Amino acid sequence: MTIILVAIFGLVVGSYLGSLSYRIPRKHIKKWYEEENLEELNVSLEEDPEVVNSPRSKCPNCKKTLNWWELIPVFSYVLLRGRCSGCRQEISPSYVIIELTTALTAVLTYVLFGISVEAVLLFVLLSVLLLASSIDFKCYILPDFLTLPVAATGVVYCVLLYLNTVLLKPPFSNHALDSFSGGIIIPVFLIVFSWIFEKIRQKEGFGFGDIKLLSGIGFWFGLNGACASIVIGSILALINAVIMKFAKNKPVFGVYYPFGPFLYVGLLIWVFHFLIR
């Protein structure tokens, strides 16, 4: 019974994360345009104050305020067959994917830890990283206000480990040196790698957003967590590139891919392999 409640809780949180993944980029897009070369990446987003500032959820297309029955996670999407009830505009499946992923992480976290401090912490961290990578997926930006708090709290965790004040169970790192290595060495290695790549290929390797994201992952989940996230993430990105090339005939080289979602899925797979250990 509890597990069903946990799944429903995950769906509700996922629904909120989905709405944030729409609102955050449309609130900050002007600033991001000034700071990053988004035009080059073909990000065509506009500010949308009417939807962003509305306390109730609205259809981004016809601005209709959604009824309660249109806001039930997953269920409403299936009921409405993926379209707005007002204007029949297609609703992005990304919201359902975010809802289902959040529900899955809630259930797996519960199976791993029950209801405990570790469970709450893991669920919060994975939710913030999911939100960051879903924004990266849509706009090629990993917002600092999502990645930096993960890294900063990770530093605090590393210090507390050093002082022997706390000790969380795996997948959390349980040694200060391991946490430090994951949070510092991996990002520094990537910065050097990226710099060499840029010199040779004359284009950006890892984005700084990816590096900040990985630093947070490293501080919390140690060297293994950060390495697994990169290795599994890279394999998934490669598989994706092959599928793009052969199934959809899209170019692979010279195209920018957001890497955050792959790092996130890589981390997720690593975190939950602890269930079968």
Ligand SMILES: [Zn+2]
């Ligand atoms: Zn509509």
